[in-house]
Amino acid sequence: MYRKGHYGVSLLVFAPIAFVLVAIKRVDLALVIGGVMLWLAMLPDVDHAIPGISHRGPTHSLCFAAVVGGVFAAAALALEATAGSAGVGAGVFDPAAVAGGLSLAAFGFALGALSVIAHLAGDALTPAGVNFLWPLSARTYTLGVWRADNTLANYGLFAAGVFATGAAVYLGAAL
Secondary structure (H helix, E strand, O other): OOHHHHHHHHHHHHHHHHHHHHHOOOHHHHHHHHHHHHHOOOHHHHHHHOOOOOOOOHHHOHHHHHHHHHHHHHHHHHHHHHHHHHOOOOOOOOHHHHOOOOOHHHHHHHHHHHHHHHHHHHHHOOOOOEOOOOOOOOOOEOOOOOOOOOHHHHHHHHHHHHHHHHHHHHHHHHO
């Protein structure tokens, strides 16, 4: 899967989240989540730049998703502590201010992990697949729908993601 395809899958994963957040009038959170998911859409492919790490190896696993989620959770805790000790952002970093009482750390973990999982889902559509359970298993999971370099598939996923997100925002705002 290439960049546009991964953007499309990230938008498809984000669309139901956008619908809920827009429906509950948390457009600010929808923008943050959508932006971060697009920003991280290619993160697992960092393995191309790291010598000794094979492509679709450790960075293409649920373990890596948990690590990224953990980093985001730690950053959220640091942000919460820094803002709280500085006396700024009253109510902004309150757990109830995030979404439905979800703590900022849990929100950060979910956002980081979900962004990586969206990438893995896109790569699972290709014949090369991904090893979700690395390092516990060597099994590769694939749906083998199309090759990663299929231009029609990449642009089609991107168009589907844009359409789904636009529809979700429109329908959420109509509620």
